[in-house]
Amino acid sequence: MGNLEVVGRLAPSPTGWLHLGHARSFLAAWWSARGAGGRVVLRIEDLDSSRARPEFVDGVLRDLQWLGLDWDGPVVLQSERREAHRAALEELAGKGLAYPCVCTRKEIDQAVSAPHGADGEVVYPGTCRDREGSPERSGWRFRLSDSGDVGFNDLLAGAQVDSVAEQVGDFVIWTKADEAAYQLAVVVDDAFQGVTEVVRGEDLLASTARQALLQEALGLHHPNWVHLPLVQDGGGRRLAKRAGSLSLGALRDSKVEPQAIVQWAAKSLGMHGEGGTAQDFVEPFHWFNVPGGSPRVPSDWL
Ligand SMILES: [Zn+2]
Known part of the structure; x- marks a missing residue:
């Protein structure tokens, strides 16, 4: 840069x-x-x-x-910022890193017998991963590589390693309400605004690994992270x-x-x-x- x-x-x-x-x-x-x-x-x-x-x-x-x-x-x-968010979704889909998901929250809860992730989030079981065709009304999920393990450094909390697969699995990047999900929007907009340092509350620490994966998939720089x-x-x-x-x-x-x-x-x-x-x-x-x-x-x- x-x-x-x-x-x-x-x-x-x-x-x-x-x-x-x-x-x-x-x-x-x-x-x-x-x-x-x-x-x-x-x-x-x-x-x-x-x-x-x-x-x-x-x-x-x-x-x-x-x-x-x-x-x-x-x-x-x-x-x-919808157009930019949409372009990022299309880029990920074009790389095979996003797929449509039609599951309802209820269906996911019923399909998941295993305990929920560390923060009480449900781990998506991958139901729609290999579904054929592009359904009319769906959200989109990011397709994790096998482990989804991500290492990053927090300027306050130090070195972190999170397994996104264990936290949430393939996570939502576009909602059924047809707008970018938080994780995708943050990554696209931080890059757009040239952000080099993200300071936020510790409640968002678990989001960071997902955002780091999206940055890598979209060829964007990681900012420095600080979680208070x-x-x-x-x-x-x-x-x-x-x-x-x-x-x-x-x-x-x-x-x-x-x-x-x-x-x-x-x-x-x-x-x-x-x-x-x-x-x-x-x-x-x-x-x-x-x-x-x-x-x-x-x-x-x-
Ligand atoms: Zn699904």
Whole structure:
């Protein structure tokens, strides 16, 4: 590539209000890229048309600005990237790496007697792998090679090896609702936006092996990956997106200042700078300074 610029990304899904965990991930992504003199791009992951809502898009943009985060270039809406997603699907199908699947969730559950994968995901039994013809109404799955074993490095969690075959088997890359599945869309859009560093919550660690396989199949570069331990509430429970009381909007309403959130996030990421705005903390950022474990929400915000 000949271009070593760091390009980080903010990629919120507008399916709920952002909470402190999102804020910390976004700040970390932004500080890492800005601290290296790099760019930050924004992408709204609004593909899940059954759950994405316009008011959440507005909410996400307002919350990012409230935190003092900016971005470079236009806001990319994943829902407007359909042609590129479709082209990637066709490329994979043309290489024999994707096949149509007509199975319903119920049929898969019934066909699978073995225990589910580590994250409770059902391992697809491969029912449609060798089906002839191209059915009218189907999703598409990625065809794994024998093992589906993937090694990758996480800048925080270290070297990882995942077996996609054991996690999920041949996974969905195009849904029956006729839109790109998350894994495919992320890979295509990260490449389109030139992303070199993906910072996100640990709940997405299991997706990374699938994304790495798709990148290899499509001839795309791997970004650096960082998966942050999830923020916990005072009782040690992870914050769900619907935990409305800890949404950024609710904190704003209860007069918590964005500076307090920025300072809390900076401290939780092992930063020693001073100041009140996200910009004040921009300095070379090192993942090895980030303490392990899940940070807790300060008790006076609960
Ligand atoms: Zn099937």
